[in-house]
Amino acid sequence: MPKLADTVTGARVIGGRMLQASRNHDPEGRMPLMEHIRELRNRVVKAALALILTMIIGFVFFHPIWNFVSHPFCSAKIRGHSGCNTPGDQLVVNGVFDPFMLRVKIAFFVGLIVSSPVWLYQIWAFIAPGLYRREKRWAYLFVGAAVPLFAAGAVLAYLVMSRGLRYLLGLTPAGVLNLPSIDTYLGYFQAMILGFGLAFELPLALILLNLAHILTHERFARWRKMMIFGAFLFAGIANPSPDPISMLLLAAPCVVLVEVAEVIIWANDRRRAQIPDPYDDVADDEISPLEMSDTGTGADQSSLN
DSSP states (O other), X not given: OOXXXXXXXXXXXXXXXXHHHHHHTOTTOOOOHHHHHHHHHHHHHHHHHHHHHHHHHHHHTHHHHHHHHHHHHHHSEETTEETTSSTTSSOBOOSSSXXXXXXXXXXXXXXXXXXXXXXXXXXXXXXXXXXXXXXXXXXXXXXXXXXXXXXXXXXXXXXXXXXXXXHHHHTSOTTOOOOOBHHHHHHHHHHHHHHHHHHTTHHHHHHHHHHTTSOXXXXXXXXXXXXXXXXXXXXXHHXXXXXXXXXXXXXXXXXXXXXXXXXHHHHHHHHHHHSOOTTTXXXXXXXXXXXXXXXXXXXXXXXHO
């Protein structure tokens, strides 16, 4: 015959397992704070492992990756000749550990891009249980549109980067030796990629503001000229070459995307206007049915008392 202590211990174990199972299968995604912290830790570890593994790829294929990164500088025509081939127009390192740190930076940059599906999924899996079904649908649409837009901006920045480098390095006075460091060039390269990638996300942000009932087409129409001017101003700052073709290559896609966003916002506002508001015929001082029921319930209870 089992002892009472064994029975109590077994009940505790079974009860603990049932409680854990109920937590793991909660359809509303609710869990205690410590469970959230443990889940966050596990997902951060998975994302970090994916980043480390993809960084190894960056170390192994460093030379072809570096040729790709340095191509805009090497293809820029500086004072009649291309960079990377003539002394005085080459990228330089200034320290003993700089070549090693260069490989680490390139590997990290590659790892961050290659492992992006993994750590983006980990972020999504952590926040998704707390979202409603409609919010999840909008999140899928946002990610599905944000990734191609960012990639298009990054590709465009890469293609026109050499024009800006040609102008900036061509400003070096005669008799002055310009020796740009690799860190300086990498900062310029990453700023161009991220800047134009994020600039292409502006139309998507405008549409999301409209979906959230913050930005209407009427307000958008008042801001249109400022947005177009801002697109050309951004293109002129990011690519300071005096060549008007370079500015048009960068500003024209941004303007087109803003106009597409305006059409979508106009169509969404028109769709909302066609949906009748159920409270249009209700006066401001009219008592709602809920309040009337509460008043009636209170009267009944007072009569009963």
